[in-house]
Amino acid sequence: MRIVVPVKYVPDIQSDRAFEDCRLVRDPSEGTLNELDEHAVEAALSIIESLDDDARAASDVVVVTMAGPDADAAVRKTYQMGVDRGVRISDEGLEGSDYAGTARTLAAAVRRLGDETPVDLVITGMAALDGLGSVVPVYLAAELGLPQLTNASELDVDTAARTARVTRDLGHVHEVLEAPLPAVVSVSDHANQPRYPNFKLIMAARKKPVEEWSLADLDVAAETVGESGARTRTSRAEPRPPRPEAEIVVDKGEGGTALADFLIRNELV
Amino acid sequence: MTNRTVLVLLDTPATALRSPALEILTLARSLGRVEAVVTESPSVQTLAQLGSHGVELVRQAELPSTLGESAHLSTTVAQVLAAAVRAADADAVLLTSNFVTKEIAARVAHDLDAGLVVDAATLVEGPDGRLVAGKRVLAGSWDTECEITTDVSVVTVRSNAVVPATVDQPVETTVEGFAVDVAAGAVTVVERTVEEIDDAGRPELAEAGSVVVGGRGTDGDFGPVEEFASSIGAAVGATRDVVFEGWFDQFVGQTGVTVTPRLYVGAGVSGAPHHRGGMQASQVVVAVNNDPECPLFEIADFAVVGDLADVLPQAAAAIRAHKES
Numbered sequence A: 001m002r003i004v005v006p007v008k009y010v011p012d013i014q015s016d017r018a019f020e021d022c023r024l025v026r027d028p029s030e031g032t033l034n035e036l037d038e039h040a041v042e043a044a045l046s047i048i049e050s051l052d053d054d055a056r057a058a059s060d061v062v063v064v065t066m067a068g069p070d071a072d073a074a075v076r077k078t079y080q081m082g083v084d085r086g087v088r089i090s091d092e093g094l095e096g097s098d099y100a101g102t103a104r105t106l107a108a109a110v111r112r113l114g115d116e117t118p119v120d121l122v123i124t125g126m127a128a129l130d131g132l133g134s135v136v137p138v139y140l141a142a143e144l145g146l147p148q149l150t151n152a153s154e155l156d157v158d159t160a161a162r163t164a165r166v167t168r169d170l171g172h173v174h175e176v177l178e179a180p181l182p183a184v185v186s187v188s189d190h191a192n193q194p195r196y197p198n199f200k201l202i203m204a205a206r207k208k209p210v211e212e213w214s215l216a217d218l219d220v221a222a223e224t225v226g227e228s229g230a231r232t233r234t235s236r237a238e239p240r241p242p243r244p245e246a247e248i249v250v251d252k253g254e255g256g257t258a259l260a261d262f263l264i265r266n267e268l269v
Numbered sequence B: 001m002t003n004r005t006v007l008v009l010l011d012t013p014a015t016a017l018r019s020p021a022l023e024i025l026t027l028a029r030s031l032g033r034v035e036a037v038v039t040e041s042p043s044v045q046t047l048a049q050l051g052s053h054g055v056e057l058v059r060q061a062e063l064p065s066t067l068g069e070s071a072h073l074s075t076t077v078a079q080v081l082a083a084a085v086r087a088a089d090a091d092a093v094l095l096t097s098n099f100v101t102k103e104i105a106a107r108v109a110h111d112l113d114a115g116l117v118v119d120a121a122t123l124v125e126g127p128d129g130r131l132v133a134g135k136r137v138l139a140g141s142w143d144t145e146c147e148i149t150t151d152v153s154v155v156t157v158r159s160n161a162v163v164p165a166t167v168d169q170p171v172e173t174t175v176e177g178f179a180v181d182v183a184a185g186a187v188t189v190v191e192r193t194v195e196e197i198d199d200a201g202r203p204e205l206a207e208a209g210s211v212v213v214g215g216r217g218t219d220g221d222f223g224p225v226e227e228f229a230s231s232i233g234a235a236v237g238a239t240r241d242v243v244f245e246g247w248f249d250q251f252v253g254q255t256g257v258t259v260t261p262r263l264y265v266g267a268g269v270s271g272a273p274h275h276r277g278g279m280q281a282s283q284v285v286v287a288v289n290n291d292p293e294c295p296l297f298e299i300a301d302f303a304v305v306g307d308l309a310d311v312l313p314q315a316a317a318a319i320r321a322h323k324e325s
């Protein structure tokens, strides 16, 4: 079976993130694989590992990322976990893409990979930690015309029956959903514990190439992606003024009273 | 006011509308004529609420009964909304903001080729008549504005961004059915349970005006957190670590619930970036921590360096005494 995992290269959440000309600054020294996508990679690898030897030998996990060349660092990180193949889609014509454009491009890449070998599952993370949209998986399922099983806290794939079953707990609703393969699944950070890279794979990942595709390699109309295809445009981006320093009280027996006074004084109770 | 038609999806019409829905009705009214969309019969209470928010028309989807539980799938609700947009010739669709509504919004935006903004805090008409959504991003450190360039706009609005307000002259609200032909899709609902919201108890975490979060510093004892939360009428939440420990069931943060209350109190919470991403837009931030170097202090307005097991009960007692006086 073939599983495609779209992964995103994002600025490290611990770094000082910023905008320039209304676009998120992607400083290569501060970039990383979106942590939540590690759960998607883990889910894909463990499904393949559950197969018998023959099926396993005929299976692969392919990650796809839409980004500039710096994103190879994110792809390499997935190689260290055991991913077989990585594709980076880079093209000037993709700059300024919104969710729809991103999903359209990723869908075209999935179709191309499917032309080689049928794709059984597309597994994404629940959100990219830069924009926190949680919507690309939905667009992707719609673009591919596949069932969507999103925000899974548990994922079970029955490779014999060719079905995927997910459990999701969203607010006050608990759901178990099932769909035939192929399907698009997004997994939450509850779905599994991503493995640590293994030493042998770390060494191998250094030399393992990342395939590069451009728009010309994909069946997607150029005017429907990038800035020209975008339906939203960031028109302003401003840093928030720094917060004034906190009023700090050291508890010497009166800390709780001081807290109560603060709340009462500011009409917060 | 323009001649825009704005559709608002109501998620709990069968009971009563909760604050986030009233907030988006209020926001929608500033943009044009508002119509509500529902997939189940609105209660008498909901109709009264709609009337006092100036909504004259509710479009109720009539779905094939064969759909069963699939009627609740995001893809189904998205088809309902898309049909309502066409029927009403609407210009904008507003939804509350949570994982489910974001899914519905994305699907409807896809199907209508409409621009989408999720988690907006503001929505206004820009200089050229297009809608411009404002939101706070990167863990609350930047404010951005996003212009929607399509004829139809789809926007999810985070809670507590707007103060709900009724109209001076309540109107008569009528419900109009419209048939939506939704075919059962490939997804089967194997199981679905909805937990009733108990309004007599604590406010809902995602919509509360005050939130108290207990972190690992509670060491599993949520007694002081609960007691303090009760004294100020706040909702209770936790950090992800606490939920993974099994000490509490709901956590605040980038992968949990996003909260934007007037008051956030974090007790025994270090203030990791993942946690901050889900609370940093709170108006007033208070931290209680025995480590004076804890990162949450960096974004706090008021902080107590101390043991939460001492500080919280004392504060709760002082607040109760104040309320009784």
Ligand SMILES: Cc1cc2nc3c(=O)[nH]c(=O)nc-3n(C[C@H](O)[C@H](O)[C@H](O)COP(=O)(O)OP(=O)(O)OC[C@H]3O[C@@H](n4cnc5c(N)ncnc54)[C@H](O)[C@@H]3O)c2cc1C
Pocket: A035, A036, A189, B214, B215, B216, B217, B218, B238, B239, B240, B241, B242, B251, B252, B253, B254, B255, B256, B257, B267, B268, B269, B270, B271, B272, B273, B274, B275, B278, B288, B289, B290, B291, B294, B306, B307, B308, B309
């Ligand atoms: C992909 C990913 C997503 C994540 N998403 C989230 C998320 O959405 N939400 C979230 O919360 N976390 C999330 N996390 C986890 C996050 O990074 C932190 O690990 C977590 O928030 C820390 O929880 P904590 O503050 O309770 O614990 P700690 O960091 O251990 O902090 C405990 C604090 O309690 C203080 N303390 C100890 N004893 C006392 C006492 N008696 N009185 C007062 N203070 C005391 C300590 O000084 C310390 O500051 C995520 C992590 C990852 C990798």
Ligand SMILES: Nc1ncnc2c1ncn2[C@@H]1O[C@H](COP(=O)(O)O)[C@@H](O)[C@H]1O
Pocket: A005, A006, A007, A008, A009, A034, A036, A037, A040, A064, A065, A066, A067, A102, A106, A123, A124, A125, A126, A127, A128, A129, A131, A132, A133, A134, A135, A136, A137
């Ligand atoms: N540019 C991208 N390239 C590859 N995958 C992406 C990209 N953007 C989003 N994704 C995938 O979609 C998921 C959700 O992203 P988002 O909807 O942006 O929060 C991520 O966890 C990734 O799996």
